[in-house]
Amino acid sequence: MAKVCILGGGFIGRFYAESLCGRRGKDEVKVIYARRKETAERFAKDYEVPFFTTDMEEAIVHPDAEFIVIGLPNNLHEEAVMLCVKHKKAVLCTKPLGRNATEALRMTLACEEAGIFAGYLEDLCYTPKFLKSLKSVQAGAIGRILWAKSRETHPGPHSDWFWDIEKAGGGAVLDLGCHCIEISRSFIGKDVLPVEVMCWADTQVKPIDAEDHAIGLVKYENGAIGQFEVSWTFRGGMDLRDEVMGTEGTIWLNSFLRTGFEMYTSGAGNAYVAEKAESTSGWQFPVGDEAHELGYPNMFNDMFDSFEKGISPRESFYDGYVVNAIIDAAYKSAKTKLWEPVVLPLWRGQTGLSKPSVYVDFDAQHWFIKEEILPNGDKKVILKNKETGIITEKVTRQD
Numbered sequence: 001m002a003k004v005c006i007l008g009g010g011f012i013g014r015f016y017a018e019s020l021c022g023r024r025g026k027d028e029v030k031v032i033y034a035r036r037k038e039t040a041e042r043f044a045k046d047y048e049v050p051f052f053t054t055d056m057e058e059a060i061v062h063p064d065a066e067f068i069v070i071g072l073p074n075n076l077h078e079e080a081v082m083l084c085v086k087h088k089k090a091v092l093c094t095k096p097l098g099r100n101a102t103e104a105l106r107m108t109l110a111c112e113e114a115g116i117f118a119g120y121l122e123d124l125c126y127t128p129k130f131l132k133s134l135k136s137v138q139a140g141a142i143g144r145i146l147w148a149k150s151r152e153t154h155p156g157p158h159s160d161w162f163w164d165i166e167k168a169g170g171g172a173v174l175d176l177g178c179h180c181i182e183i184s185r186s187f188i189g190k191d192v193l194p195v196e197v198m199c200w201a202d203t204q205v206k207p208i209d210a211e212d213h214a215i216g217l218v219k220y221e222n223g224a225i226g227q228f229e230v231s232w233t234f235r236g237g238m239d240l241r242d243e244v245m246g247t248e249g250t251i252w253l254n255s256f257l258r259t260g261f262e263m264y265t266s267g268a269g270n271a272y273v274a275e276k277a278e279s280t281s282g283w284q285f286p287v288g289d290e291a292h293e294l295g296y297p298n299m300f301n302d303m304f305d306s307f308e309k310g311i312s313p314r315e316s317f318y319d320g321y322v323v324n325a326i327i328d329a330a331y332k333s334a335k336t337k338l339w340e341p342v343v344l345p346l347w348r349g350q351t352g353l354s355k356p357s358v359y360v361d362f363d364a365q366h367w368f369i370k371e372e373i374l375p376n377g378d379k380k381v382i383l384k385n386k387e388t389g390i391i392t393e394k395v396t397r398q399d
Contacts, residue, residue: 001026001027001028002026002027002028002066002067002304002307003028003030003064003065003066003067004020004027004028004029004030004031004065004066004067004069005029005030005031005032005033005059005060005062005064005065005066005067005068005069006029006031006032006033006043006069006071007033007056007059007060007068007069007070007071007072007080008033008034008070008071008072009032009033009034009036009039009040009042009043010034010039010071010159011158011159012071012094013032013034013043013069013071014043014046015291015294015296016069016071016121016296016300017029017043017046017047018291018296019291019296019297019299019300020069020300021047027300027304029047029049030049030050030051030062030064030065031049031050031051031052031053031059031062031064031065032044032047032049032051032052032053032059033052033053033054033055033056033058033059033060034052034054035054036054037054040052040053040054050064051064056079056080056083057083057087060080060083060084060087060089061087065089066089066090067089067090067091067092067303067304067307068080068084068089068090068091068092069092069121070091070092070093070094070121071094072094073159073161073162073167073168074096074098074099074161074167074168074169074174075099075161075166075167075168075169077093077094077097077098077099077103077107078098078103078106078107080093081093081107081110081111081118082107082110084111084116085110085111085114085116088114088115088116089116090116090117090118090307091111091116091117091118091119092118092119092120092121092303093107093118093119093120093121093317093320094121095120095121095122095123095178095179095320095323096169096174096175096178096320096323096324096327097120097317097320097321097323097324098169098320098321098324099168099169099170099174100169100324100327100328101321101324101325101327101328101343101344103324104317104320104321104323104324104325105321105345105346107317107321108317108318108320108321108346109346111317112317117306117307118316118317119302119303119306119307119313119315119316119317120313120315120316120317120319120320121299121303121315122178122179122182122299122315122319122320122323123294123295123296123299124152124179124182124183124240124255124294124295125182125183125186125295125299125314125315126295126296126298126299126302126314126315127255127293127294127295127298128292128293128295128298129253129255130183130186130242130253130255130295131298133187133242133244133251133253134186134187136251137187137244137246137251140248141248141249142244142245142246142247142248142249142250142251143246143247143248143249144246144247144248144356145187145188145189145224145244145245145246146223146224146225146245146246146247147224147225147226147227147243147244147245148183148184148185148187148188148224148225148226148227148242148243148244148245149184149226149227149228149229149242149243149244150179150180150181150183150184150226150227150228150229150241150242150243151180151228151229151230151239151240151241151242152176152177152179152180152229152230152238152239152240153176153229153230153231153232153233153234153238153239154231154232154234154237154238154239154276155232155233155234155235155237155276155278156206156212156232156233157175157232162175163206163208163210165208165209165210168210170210170211170327170331171201171203171208171210171211171212171214171232172201172210172211172212172213172214172230172231172232173199173201173211173214173216173228173230173327173330173331173334174327175230175232176228176230176231176232177214177216177228177230177327177330178320178323178324178327180228180229180230181218181226181228181323181326181327182315182319182323183242184218184226184227184228184242185218185226185322185323185326187242187244188220188222188224188226189220189222189224190319190322190349191348191349191350192220192221192222192224192349192350192353193220193221193342193344193347193349193350193351193353194218194219194220194221194226194322194325194326194342194344195219195220195221195341195342196218196219196329196339196340196341196342197216197217197218197219197326197329197330197333197339197340197342198216198217198219198333198338198339198340199214199215199216199217199329199330199331199333199334200214200215200216200334201213201214201215201216201330201331201334202214204233205232205233206232206233211334212231212232212233213230213231213232213233214228214229214230214231214330214334215227215228215229215230216228216330216333218326218330218342219339221350221351221352221353221354222353222354222355222356223354223355223356235278236257236278237256237257237274237276237277237278237285238256238257238274238276238277239256239257240254240255240256240257241253241254241255241257242255255293255294256274256287256293256294257285258285259285259286259287259288259293261285261286261287261288262283262284262285263283263284263285263286264282264283264284265280265281265282265284266281267279267280267281267282273285273286274286274287274290299315302314302315318346318348321346322344325342325343325344326342328342328343329341329342329343362381362383365385365386365387366383366384366385366386367383367384367385367386368381368383369382369383369384369391370382374395376398377398378395378396378397378398379395379396379398380393380394380395380396381393381394381395381396
């Protein structure tokens with residue numbers, strides 16, 4: 001049984017508690033820390049947590065705090081992690097790991113040097129649809145991955161600190177792009193080096209210092225491209241979509257806004273519908289088991305099971321550090337309007353990869369380009385002559 005201490009009694013802390021209570025049937029939230037007493041007290045009452053406090057270190061050192069789960073604002077992650085290092089407590093940290101790669105690397109190395117278990121709570125890499133898709137990709141079902149695109153957009157985050165660039169460390173790119181980048185990176189291969197980033201970002205709607213909308217491309221050493229689309233200005237709820245294109249197929253995922261559950265209401269009720277839903281009237285798109293669809297139970301199962309087996313979880317602090325490094329390059333690119341290199345002083349994946357050759361033999365004289373069946377049943381093959389470079393077509397008639 002895992003005895004859990006949650007740091008943070010707000011929105012994400014409650015999602016974590018909902019996922020932890022009874023999911024494996026043997027994990028319990030024993031300690032809750034919040035910055036405000038009323039928040040900690042209410043959380044303790046709602047989830048029957050026996051001990052609450054507004055002193056972070058007191059929560060971490062508590063004898064019933066075996067696992068520390070960090071659900072705090074970004075500017076408090078490093079402080080909380082270093083207290084876990086100090087007291088040799090296993091730590092799970094929400095995304096993004098740091099406000100930048102420098103913070104993330106310090107946390108990663110500190111945990112490794114202390115010999116403590118450290119897991120990165122990247123829930124969208126644990127959704128049922130993502131896990132099944134990833135298994136298909138790793139089995140070669142869609143061939144070599146060429147392009148992986150991930151989108152997360154909604155009307156904006158729920159707490160004041162997100163909108164403060166000093167506390168948050170950034171805007172939509174850091175808040176949402178961390179999900180999208182790790183999703184694409186997983187499909188392309190987490191051991192494939194991210195080389196450079198091109199990003200457009202702007203503040204289009206909100207009166208804030210950070211960006212509220214951005215689009216970026218991440219180029220990988222093997223020639224694959226990752227793409228992220230993020231926004232705090234999208235109207236209509238939370239839109240989570242992924243696309244993966246390979247040499248042998250394509251995968252499309254829609255994880256939240258279109259789930260197969262639609263409801264119309266005049267607004268007679270006023271209950272919670274789904275995360276980031278903007279209205280309680282009109283057509284609604286509820287989610288049957290929100291925590292499950294967003295990957296939280298699978299995520300915690302992986303974390304605790306990995307700890308018990310003495311292995312690294314699917315998402316580690318090192319993964320969070322790599323994501324932060326990609327985001328740093330994206331922010332630099334948004335300013336320079338240039339492709340910017342991903343700076344990774346600590347890289348544990350492959351090196352020296354290159355884009356595979358595009359030339360496939362058709363016969364001794366030709367390279368293969370394309371084959372298709374025409375409406376009349378004929379088969380057409382497009383070819384390129386190896387010596388002259390001339391492109392021709394060969395048609396096999398179906399009489």
